[in-house]
Structure formats: structure tokens, C-alpha cells
Amino acid sequence: MSLRHGRGLVHLAASVDQPGPLDVASCTELARLAERGGLDFVTLDDAFARTGPDALAVLARVAPATRRIGLVPTIAATQGEPSPVRAAMAELDRVSRGRAGWRLDVSAGMADARPLGTLPPAEALWPQAVDGADLAAQWWDGREGDAGNGHLANGRCPDRGRPRDGGRTGTALSLRDPSVLPRPSAGRPVRVVDAGDGRAGTIAARYADVALVRAVTPARAAALGEELRVRAVEFGRTPNSLRVLVSLLVDLGDGEYAAERGHGGGGPRPTARGPLYRGGPVDLAELVAGWHADGAADGFHLVPVEPRRDLERLVNGTVALLQHRGLFRTFYPGSTLREHLGLALPADRPAVTGGAP
Template sequence: MTPSSGRGLLHLAAAVDQPGAYDAAAYTEPARLAERGGLDFVTLRDGFARPGPDALAVLARVAPETRRIGLVPTVTTTHTEPFHVQAAVATLDWVSRGRAGWRLDVSAGEREARLFGRRPAASAAALWREAGEVADVAGRLWDSTAEDAGARDPATGHRGGRHPVDFTGSTFSVRGPSTVPRPPQGHPVRVVDATEGPARSTAARYADVALVRAAGCAQAAAVREELRSAAARFGRDPHTLRVLASLVVDLAGGEATAEPGWGSLLPDRGHGRRGATRRGAQGPPLYRGGPVDLAELIAAWHGQGAVDGFHLVPAEPHRDLERLVNGTVVLLQHRGLFRTFYPGSTLREHLGLARPASRYAAAGSGS
């Protein structure tokens, strides 16, 4: 069954963060569970101030244990080499056969800066400008090597399909070309948390998916409109930007009511107000309730055109992801609001996004 909503496809993603876990099974099993539910992708957070294994390496390990679900690690653009970052993300796309994404983030703290000793901490605005430059050069590098770049020209004996990038940013320069052949998706999916102002321009210009930590339907709709308008000003088709509301979900109470408070969308049924509640300025808002009411909230926000979908962070990783997939997702599928199978094999196909042509395709270098 395919979704019947006039608002377009509903997209669902989930975090598979496992604090303190280093064993691969701790991440493989939740990714498989999310895949059984047909979710678009899973995310895994990372950062220089966050203890734990490298997110990109973990999801590269998860890739051969899954078949369809997208894999989106956080990779910071601060204190890292853009050439190495894009090569690692491109490699994940190859390893997963076209299911890689990349959640861009920045490291603004002095503590992180001291880990490297190259430069002091910078403002969020400066770091997100740099992140945009990294996103830009990554796309250029992904295009710089064609799929058949290893083939030799029979006349000259030279290998073709490689293009120098010669990019100079505010804090780095890259000549290129990439050492990794063009990824299966052309460009792996770029994800940006666009909640805070400094990140919104980068999201509008370069992201395929923007995450928004919104505590109410109206707030989410306003940010979505702002992002799409900005994308249009950058010359993009705004309909190619997917905006997902990010919520922490605590399903411990079964069908118990959500806490009264922020962003309540569903009506009071005599048991208190159900909906999203404020968790704190630094994290996603919290939904506390049951799988049925969460399905209602998702359907309502999406039905009103406030968002293209949801990125859901289980409050308790094992319990809440299972209740999300086996409860909320099943209810949405029964209502025809969410797919029951993957129509394609790549993350771009899950999101309804076209594979971008190489900027060098016109020169006959392949796409």
C-alpha cells in the first residue's frame, strides 16, 4: 500500500543512539527493527565532546547487516579535513549500495578546539558558513570522479573522467579530484538540523533533509515555509527539501496521557492534553504518551502540511523504538499514511529525491 495523503509522502526516521554501547549488535538490531517498519533512515549522533564509537564507522559496520534502510551518521565539519570527510561519506554510500546520508554538524566549544590545537573556537555563524562550504565542496568532489573514471582512453592510454575542483573556502582549500568513484546516489543525502538560526541558511542551500525541533504544529510549519522560501532564493526547487520535525518520544506510559504543556496539538479528551512538550532549549521537544496518540499527532501535523515527516528519538532506546515500529508505524500503515514496503533501494528513492546529474556530465564525463 502506498500513502494516500494529498500532502505527499510521509517520511519517518529514527535515532539509534545507544549511550555507552560499543558492540556492533547494539546498533545493528535497532537498525534492522527500523528497517522492518519501512523507515526512511536511521541516524547516529557523534561529536568530539561525545564519548562513544565513531558514528560513520559504526554505520559502515551496520550496512551489510541491513538491506534497504538509509544510514545517516553525524560527521562534524569543524576541525576536520573536507576532502577526507567527503571520501568517507562516499565510501559509506558504496558500502551500503546507495543508502548513505550525512548529518552535518559543527563543534563550537573551546574544549573541542583544544583537542586539535589548530585554531580557537569560533562563533556559530562562522562555523555554519564553513559547514556550507564543506557541503559545497563535497558535492563538487563527488562529481569530480566519474563512475568509469578508471577506464583508460584507448588512444592516449590516460585514465579519464577526473576533474580538479580547485575550491578555496574561508578556512580550507581543496584541489581534488576525489579518490573515491562517484557515489551510487551521485550525492549522498545531506541532513542538517535547521532549528537554530545560523544553520538555516546552510540547510536551505545544501540540505536534502532539514530537521526542526518544533514543539508545535504552527512553529514547525513556519520554519518549513522559511526554509523552502530560502531554498527558492538560492535557486533550488523548494519541493526538493524535506523538512522533518524532530521529537524525543517517551512511550513508557502506553496510552497514558502526555504531560500538559507546549505544542499540544490533539484535543483534550478528558485525560489531559496530548502532544509535544518542551524538553529543553538544547534538545528536541518531548512527546510522552502512547503509540496511538503519537500516530494521531504525526498524521495531524503531516496532514496540515506542517512537515514532510518526523525524526523520532527514542527516550529509552530499546523499549521506545520497538513500540514506535510495532505500534505507531503499524497504525499509520493501516490508515494508508505510510508505506508497507520500500519501492526503491537507495535513500534518495525513499525520500522521493532524484539522483543529481554530475556538473561535469555536459563535458561527457559521466553522471
């Protein structure tokens, strides 16, 4: 029996990555364009050698210029201790009013850093990344009281700086931190994980709210999603607590012309950067609708080859066609990223014991 989330509407997200240093004005422009199309969220990656502000800082400045779209920066395991990350994520959630997400990764900047001898292999970094994410969840999930007014039902102010269990120690990180951080309005930021092979897939099944998979056929995408949900159940989760999106590079430079053989009309083509669709927005809408009808995934995370051009064609062409068919929202029914994704608020839970899987 399939554990897949009920079909419903398609979920769509997009990358707003651009070459060169991160630019707040450009990212704001792209995020507002994606918001005009009703997309669930946008992602922004980091690079180890990139100058200027990091992805989290940029999206914190994008947040006041947007109203509904989710904002999901990539935060790598190599970006320092968890306390500043928790504080920055809490601030992003505050200024976005519940639209913050956290793309947990270890690969950001590894291509730049490895020649300098500054990073170990990715498999060695995943335990540290998991400890950071789980530690943050304990601080956010383990508080008592109403996060909105800062008081318990009996009128007493809770100790916001104290998790329920302060004794857990991970492989690299510790809960012994007196930071006083507000609990995000949606419980905690939505966690997005690239569900690759090995440890990354296990991490996605155990921790992710949104798992990104790469596939060139709907059958393969469906199999990957089913495997993730089975493993999620083994970790004590419900299948409905996980959304699976196909991550797809898109090149819409052919405008309204038919997709090349082996791309849009015949399915994406594998490349060194991942599955690639090349064609027009009409064919992309056909691909999304077809895969959705086949039950391949809950939606797509689209990575434009040329951000401004492709995102504009995605919104004005592909999204408009999907809306016309009743497959994608025409307005945001809620205000938080969890509402966009149809995810329940996380309940308070006891601290997790033990290290990373």
C-alpha cells in the same frame, strides 16, 4: 501560495543514539528494528570525548547487516580535513549500495570540547562545515561518465580524480587534492541539516536535502518549512528538492495509556533538549497523522528517550497504526535513500564560487 512538497505518505526517521561509547552490535540491532518498520533512515551522532569508533565508522559496519534503511552519521566541521571524510562517505555509500546520508553539523562534541578551549563558537565553524560539504559535492557532482562502469559513453575512462573546476578555494579548505574517489551510486550522499536560527537555517535552505526543524505546534512547523522553501528558491533550488522533518523527542514509557496533558494529546512540550512527546504509541500515531493532515511537514525525525524500548513501541505500535491508515509505507519501493525520500538524483553542476552564505 504554498511551496510545500506534495502531501503523499509520511516520512519517518529515527535516532539510534545511546549513552556511552558507540556499540556496533546495539546500533545494528536498532537499525534493523527501524528497517523492519520501513523507516526512511536512522541517524547516529558523535561526541568529542567519546571513546571508540566514530558514528561514520559504526554505520559502515551496520550497512552490511541491513538492506534498505538509510544510514546517516553526523559529521562535524571539527573532524578533520575533507578528503578522509569524502573517502569514508564514499565507502559508506558503497557498502550500503546508495543508502548513505551526511548529517552536516558543527555542534557534535562542542559541549565536551569548549571547556578544553578547543573549539570556537558554532557560528564561526559553519563556514568551515559548508566548505567541506560543498567541496565534497563538487568532487562528487563534477565528474563525468557513468559511475557504475567507470567509462564514458565513447568507451574512454574518465579522470575520476579531477573536478571540473580545480581553482575554487574556500575559507578553510581547498580543492587541490589528488584523491581518487568513486562517485556515490546515488550521485552524492543525502545531506541532512538541523535548520536552527541564523546561519544554520541559511545552510539548510541552500544545501540540505532534508532539513530538521523543531516546533511544538503544527502551525509553527508549517511556517518554518515554508520559510526554508522560500529561501531555497532564492538559492536557485526547486521546492521539491527539500524535505522538512519535525525533530521530536519521544518518551513512550506510558505504553498504551493516554498522553499527558501538554504532551501527545495536547501537542509536544518544549524542553531544554527540544520538543518532547510523552505518551503511548497510539497517541503518537494520532499526533503524526494530525500534523500530516494539517500540512505541517513532510514527516518526523524521532529521537527515543530510551532507544530500545521506545523504538520497539514506535515500530510495533505507531508505525503499524499509520500503515493501517494508509499513511506510511508497508514496503520499500526502492533501494536507495534518495528513493525512500522521493528525491531526484542530483545533476552534474558547475563548481560553486564564493564562500559560505
